[in-house]
Amino acid sequence: MDFLQLLSCACIIFTVGMFTTGLTDLKKMKTTQSADNIQFLPFLTTCLNNLGWLYYGLLKGDGTVISVNIIGGFLQTLYIITYCHYTKDKRRVFSQTLTMVSVLCVGWVYFTVMIPPGEAQLSQLGLTCSVFTISMYLSPLTDLLDIVRNKSVERLSFSLTVATFFTSTSWTLYGLQLRDYYIMVPNTPGIFTSIIRFFLFWWFGAVITNKSSYKLIQI
Numbered sequence: 001m002d003f004l005q006l007l008s009c010a011c012i013i014f015t016v017g018m019f020t021t022g023l024t025d026l027k028k029m030k031t032t033q034s035a036d037n038i039q040f041l042p043f044l045t046t047c048l049n050n051l052g053w054l055y056y057g058l059l060k061g062d063g064t065v066i067s068v069n070i071i072g073g074f075l076q077t078l079y080i081i082t083y084c085h086y087t088k089d090k091r092r093v094f095s096q097t098l099t100m101v102s103v104l105c106v107g108w109v110y111f112t113v114m115i116p117p118g119e120a121q122l123s124q125l126g127l128t129c130s131v132f133t134i135s136m137y138l139s140p141l142t143d144l145l146d147i148v149r150n151k152s153v154e155r156l157s158f159s160l161t162v163a164t165f166f167t168s169t170s171w172t173l174y175g176l177q178l179r180d181y182y183i184m185v186p187n188t189p190g191i192f193t194s195i196i197r198f199f200l201f202w203w204f205g206a207v208i209t210n211k212s213s214y215k216l217i218q219i
Helices: 003-032 041-060 063-086 090-114 119-138 141-150 158-178 181-208
Strands: none
Touching: 003 063, 003 158, 041 063, 041 090, 041 119, 063 090, 090 119, 119 181, 141 181, 158 181
């Protein structure tokens, strides 16, 4: 097995592992018969991201990108359907889902009708997906500022941080190996934000262990 095949396997394993962290929320919704205290927007934006990269993978003929995002799209759709079933605020959920479907339709028309097939189509789609992925990685930074102010890491998931770090690293190396900067560049911020989270776990975890109310993180 050459290095590229090894990276491909790592991308699939780590990314699918990161996507399956949502199974915890799915189990919670089924157990409590409620979607309270569970955020819906991350499921929606991740699904949109998966579908965008799936289209990119299909245009480029990249089996790794295709496989990962088919699985991711299926899981996110499952989470969305489950959330819609258990949520009390169905109007808000419906409007947000309708907005996502509208964005998908507009995007599909633009990239398939307005742009001629070929390198320009692939480049513009890759750039769009890259910008969206970067915004997803950077969006939790406001939460990190709250964690610094409150000096508490209870809102952070250590397992998700580990999964994000390895996923971002494997995709960055995979994109570098293929010289595909649309894959490499947007995953680089995921490495840095994960390192920041690791630092917060180390710094504030060490500080809070002196308090009796602090519960050790279960890994």
